[in-house]
Amino acid sequence: MRARTPKSSTLLALGAALLLAGCERPPVDTSQQGYRGTGMVELSNPRLVEASAELHAVPAALPPAEAGGPTAGETYQNVQVLGDLSVGEFTRLMVAMTNWVSPQQGCVYCHAGADFASDSPYTKVVSRRMLEMTRHINSDWKAHVAETGVTCYTCHRGQPVPAAIWFKDDSAERNIGSVGWRNHQNIAASSVGYSSLPYDPFSPFLSENGRIRVVGKTPLPPPTGQSIKQTEWTYGLMIHMSDSLGVNCTFCHNSRSFIAWDQSSPKRTTAWQGIGLVRDLNQSYLEPLRGTYPAERLGALGDAPKANCSTCHRGVSKPLYGVSMLEAHPELAPAGGTAAPPPGSSATAPASAVLGSVLFKVGRSEISAESMKAVGEAIARLQNESDMKVALSGFADRSGNPERNLELAKNRAFAVREALLAGGIAQDRIHLRKPEFVIAGANADSRRVDILPAE
Ligand code: HEC
Ligand code: HEC
Ligand code: HEC
Ligand code: HEC
Secondary structure (H helix, E strand, O other): OOOOOHHHHHHHHHHHHHHHHOOOOOOOEEEEOOOOOOOOEEEEOHHHHHHOOOOOOOOOOOOOOOOOOOEHHHHOOOOOOOOOOEHHHHHHHHHHHHHHHOOOOOHHHOOEOOEOOOOOOHHHHHHHHHHHHHHHHHHHOHHHHOOOOOOHHHHHOOOOOOOOOEOOOOHHHHOOHHHOOOOOOOOOOHHHOOOOOOOOOHHHHHHOOOOOOOOOOOOOOOOOOOOHHHHHHHHHHHHHHHHHHOOOHHHOOOOOOOOOHHHOOHHHHHHHHHHHHHHHHHHHHHHHHHHOOOHHHOOOOOOOOEOOHHHHHOOOOOHHHHOOOHHHOHHHOOOOOOOOOOOOHHHHOOOOOOOEEEEOOOOOOOOOOOOHHHHHHHHHHHHHOOOOEEEEEEOOOOOOOHHHHHHHHHHHHHHHHHHHHHOOOOHHHEEEOOOOOOOOOOOHHHOEEEEEEEO
């Protein structure tokens, strides 16, 4: 064999240097997330952490205000949400909101000059809804945000428009004309880490309640089976979640089984609540604001700006490294925000017996963000009462094909079981009952799964 010529070894060295140029320079910090040997390790680069420190730093809190005296509701003309605060607390919050959202523009970003009562600036109307949304997150989504909670700053970071928002993708523009249909993929899009995966995983999974699970449970794919195409969408979402949190897949999964909840880290459960949270924000708060924004704030397809995991997280696993700004603003987390029981749950079964009734849309077996509340309450009960077991009964309404209805009732029960597993409830505490009967009527109550206490 001939020795390598100097030329080829130089090329080799150059090639190696080029390859390594894509790598991060050591040292890199590692932290173990799972059992040894499972490869569940998180890597972080101290230099990159330092470079982004400013983004994740918490601004100083304002000094506390006087609590007593007349309320804002009594003093001002047009206070609809913050009426119970004292005038001192109200003014302090206005100053804080200005610092968090529009420090450059000041009070006039939301107010028409000195006429503070006027609702003419759309920004004020949006902010009123944002106040309600922030309170809702802090009171009703503790399963995700814990006591840390969020303030306007978590998303806004001193900017009127948060840096991480999304719109439905205008795929027509990205199509390649006569060459073919791209099927929303094969474009280096930042939303999916410049992979060739479908570039808008947000519309189906974070604004609609699309099905994320793709791993088959039967040897042959069922007729409604999950295809490779759908799997790519799920992977698109997973890349977004990893990217937004600055973590690897193994932060949440043991990669020997992406499906098994009992081998996943508890963070996966938190993430799963996060998906419900984002759906709820987009469906109940952000999308309905569409008519309030001026046209230039809407997306190419005319939709309202929406949130995803990045809107709060911005590249770290706990926004602002888990430092709570809410402590200094308890008015943004009113107590007693527990969810009301799902409508109609007592009409079909004695309320005392049922831990929760999970309602479904016509023909659907995904749990909507709204129905997730009932599941969350059942999970909380089961966590408190660790001996309790449950049985799940699925129902479907009587309209349409009876065979398909039975299948639907079964799939709904499966969906609720998965949700309980995701909430950390052990499999041997959950029993499935046969969908024995399909109850009469076509009202919402008949499309449900009851969670019942069992032996
Ligand atoms: C990011 C938007 C925003 C900014 C910035 C802002 N406000 Fe407000 N302001 C609101 C909203 C929303 C309300 C209505 C609250 C409600 O309905 O509970 C309000 C109401 C008021 C009211 C009550 C007016 C009335 O008679 O009904 C006063 C006074 C007020 N703001 C003062 C200020 C001052 C002073 C600043 C600057 C330090 C400021 N605001 C900055 C959003 C804002
Ligand atoms: C979960 C994240 C989140 C939180 C928390 C949040 N916002 Fe927003 N906010 C958004 C998103 C997303 C938009 C839409 C961005 C746009 O207008 O293009 C928005 C828009 C706004 C706008 C309109 C800006 C414009 O020029 O169009 C204002 C004003 C605003 N928020 C104020 C607030 C205030 C005040 C709070 C706290 C009480 C708050 N927001 C809390 C996510 C958030
Ligand atoms: C922050 C936590 C988190 C990270 C990081 C994460 N996942 Fe997931 N993953 C989840 C959750 C939660 C679900 C379940 C969603 C559901 O059931 O609605 C899931 C579901 C899945 C599924 C479907 C499993 C099934 O039951 O069919 C696959 C496959 C998957 N993830 C792969 C990945 C890959 C690959 C990565 C890295 C690119 C990744 N995940 C990163 C939380 C995470
Ligand atoms: C409204 C803001 C907000 C949104 C949107 C949001 N999160 Fe979070 N998330 C938080 C807060 C706040 C915490 C910290 C809670 C705590 O201190 O325990 C957190 C914590 C987490 C954790 C636990 C991290 C750890 O180190 O224990 C995971 C995992 C997570 N979020 C995943 C997600 C995913 C995935 C999404 C999108 C589907 C998402 N989050 C969307 C606010 C948000």
